[in-house]
Amino acid sequence: MTPDATLSLRSQVRQILSAAWQQAEAELTPAGDSSLAISTPIMIERPADPSFGDFASNIAMKLAKPYRRAPMDIAKAVAAHVVTTAMDPASPIAGVDVAPPGFINVRISDAAIAATTARVLRDPAAWGSVTAEHPEHINVEFVSANPTGPLHIGNARGAFTGDLLCRVLTAAGHKVEREYYFNDFGSQVKNLGASVVAIREGCDIPEDGYHGDYVYELARDLPESVLAAAQTADEPVEWAIGRWASERVRSGIEASLERLGCHFDVWRSESTLHHDGWVGKAVERLRAAGDVYEEDGAVVFRSTKYGDDKDRVILRSTDDNAPTYFAADIGYLVEKFSRGYDRLVFIWGEDHHGYVARVKAAAQSLGFDPDHVQMILTAWVRFIRDGKEIAMSKRTGEFITLDELLAEIGVDAARWFFASRAASSGIDFDIELAKKQSSDNPVYYVQYAHARIASILRKAAAAGMVPPAADEARVLELLEGILPGVPEAQLARQIGRLPEVVEDAAESRETHGVTAYATELATTFHAFYRDARVIDETEPERSIARLALIAAAKTTLAGALGLLGISAPESM
RNA sequence: GCGCCCGUAGCUCAGUGGAUAGAGCGCCAGGUUGCGGACCUGGAGGUCGUGGGUUCGAGUCCCGCCGGGCGCGCCA
Structure with missing residues (x-):
């Protein structure tokens, strides 16, 4: 067979081995026994030792047991058919051999290597992009920090992890949209507004207020016209000021992220989610599925039906049956899927891991495939200076901003640092060490x-x-x-x-x-x-x-x- | 207490059930009359937390234990 030259060399080798196996299988299967129609994925890897060739497969060892044949016998049978293929001048394979206990080692021809290299020069822009076997339209939501203060270094990992994932998925042939979800109407926003108003009027910042330097900057920059309009409105002044401050903080966050090279396609506010009726729609769909019940005046989603630890309240018994945060998230699921995505990916800190089961449960109840709702959890990063962990609190204003970190160690170094570690790996980030070693x-x-x-x-x-x-x-x-x-x-x-x-x-x-x-x-x-x-x-x-x-x-x-x-x- | 994540070289971390467990940094010893020395070559350094089990084969899968992190709201 002639492999598809537009694929990666590994995929071409996989095609050839797969074909060779199909031919060898007939010889190895006892006559009359058709029950052994085993579909084993052909695993191909780059051997650690280059003297073994360019690619190796362990398929013979995987199939030894079901076919009750020695791995070496299977390997030799497959290799014999691969050798036939290698006679074809269009084949990228120059040689194949078998090594104990049953590896099939494949060597690629110089002609195929040269062809790949020539392709790089002919179309450099396309090199590194591949065609996905099953292309998907994927929504990736990340960062999503509430706009009550600038991003701090604790947000760095989510930002880089999400951005890197989007770049990789795009290169792998998927259509990707990057999304940021933010709360623009909750009590945090009100508290931010109250803090700004208090500073502006020379009063003490309230109990639940925010104390960072940026709050003072907001108070200073607050236009008189905005303040005057807020003071004559029907609602308490801190709401309007909070919305103003929150939007100003949000656009600052967007600017910071752009400086990191993290661009977002969609900025989705929680309030519009409610106003557009998605939360109510989601609750009705759960109800229609027979997965909600009432308890003590609250409306509860029966998430345990889909594997969650406990059922979850979605409409409170208080506040006129106001929806919970979780209810809004379910509405968000419905809204996102209505946009036609095949898959939703969420980048969350691992402190949200308890949340995975309930969101997947909601997806399932709504009729979506829970496997198409995927959470990537990033482990905690401990930032250390002078041997001590740096405590961070947005509310008290004790934190190092992302912009400050980047000024110290540089975007390229920071990106590399996070890209080179698995999401699940906990990281100790010693800032002084990172600065000292930056040239290394x-x-x-x-x-x-x-x-x-x-x-x-x-x-x-x-x-x-x-x-x-x-x-x-x-x-x-x-x-x-x-x-x-x-x-x-x-x-x-x-x-x-x-x-x-x-x-x-x-x-x-x-x-x-x-x-x-x-x-x-x-x-x-x-x-x-x-x-x-x-x-x-x-x-x-x-x-x-x-x-x-x-x-x-x-x-x-x-x-x-x-x-x-x-x-x-x-x-x- | 229950659940999830983690434990690999001095440090920071890779390792998709396969061949002799790797990389960077650090440490030691060397290298350029030539295209960029921010480079190259070699070396020391490992009970893969621990004890069982499954397997032809386990750092990888299963169970117990030890240690660290996180979660278990009608908060967001």
């Missing part, structure tokens, strides 16, 4: 590799040497001429991994594989740089070929950094 941050190692290549390309161009990126046939010819060389082969193979890295990151919803890959690619390039001189006037053909190769490496480094929202400098 691996992100600069990767950026340096990119800048170094840019420098070489500039130098070559000045000497009249420019790789013919658009001429794919010529590039292929050049690359195949140098790929027998070990440094060239290693760099080209490393370049070809990017699509797999994107697929893995999207599927696992984790980005630390991207930082690891970027570091490995930079290391491979630096080794190449040491072993293979690029610009050599006495060898123009080889120089052009090597320039083409490092140009592809540069595009790939930029692609990996772009996935992380990190700049790829031409010089540094």
Whole structure:
């Protein structure tokens, strides 16, 4: 069979192994026994030891038991069919062998490696983006901190985690929308307004008020006209001032996030959710599903029916049966799905983990697939200075803002820091240590590799040497001429991994594989740089070929950094 | 008490049931008459918290225990 050359090499190998297995299966299945129609996913991995080849599969060991055959026998049978495939000139496979206890090891041809590299040069903008097997329209909601004060460093992880996930999902072929949900009418907003009014009028800040410097700035910036209008309105003055202050804080948050490289497509306010009737609609749908009951004057959702620990109140017994926060969230679920998303993703701090079951329960009762409502929980970050944890409270005003943190350590370093750790991993962030080590941050190692290549390309161009990126046939010819060389082969193979890295990151919803890959690619390039001189006037053909190769490496480094929202400098 | 997350090198962290458990930083010893030394090469450093179990194979899955974090509202 001829694999689809637009797929990642790994996917092509998977197709070939899958076909080979189907042929081998007939030989291994006892006559008359058709019960063994086992659909085993073909697992393909990059072996840790490169001497085993480019890809390895453990399928023979997985199938040994159901087929009651020795793993080595199965491996040999599959390998025999793969060898047949490898005779096809269009096949990317150059060789296959079997190793105990039953690994099938596959080596990719230089021609296929060259073809992948040439594709990078022909269409650099597309390199790193893959076609999803099942493309989805995904809504990712993150940060969603209430606009009662500027973002502090505790919000950093959610912001970066969400942004990184969106970038990776987009690159993996999904359509992604980024959403921020905020409360703009609750008692917190009223308290913020009361604090601003108190400062403006020279009174003491009330018991439940806010005390940060930003509250004083709000009081100072509050226009007289807004204050006057609020004082003559029907409602208490702190409400109108609270809404004004809250919107001002919200737009400040948006500006901070944009400075971090975190853009949001949708800003959704909780009050409009109520005004537009989504909360009432959601309650009615739960009622229609027969999943609500009344107790002591409150309306309760029977979430235990769908696996929650206890049932949850959605309409209070007090305040004229006002909806709870949870009820608003259910309304939000209905509203979001009405926009046509296939999947809703929420980035939450792990302190919200108790909330997962009830929201999924609500989704199920509403008739949505609970597996299409996905929560990613980020572990807590402890910020440490001078060996002590920094306590943070928005209400008392004791906190370090996100803007202050970024001023200290830089956006690229901060992004790398969070991208290189699993969401579930607790982090101790020592600010002094981060500042001290910032020049040793691996992100600069990767950026340096990119800048170094840019420098070489500039130098070559000045000497009249420019790789013919658009001429794919010529590039292929050049690359195949140098790929027998070990440094060239290693760099080209490393370049070809990017699509797999994107697929893995999207599927696992984790980005630390991207930082690891970027570091490995930079290391491979630096080794190449040491072993293979690029610009050599006495060898123009080889120089052009090597320039083409490092140009592809540069595009790939930029692609990996772009996935992380990190700049790829031409010089540094 | 119940539930969820975590425990891997001195430090910060990777590790999708597979081959000899890795990376960065730190430490030690080296390297450039040449394209950017923010680079490269080598080394020391591990009872994978602990005790059982499942498996051809366990850092990975299951159970117990120890240690740390978080949650268990008609708050948001």
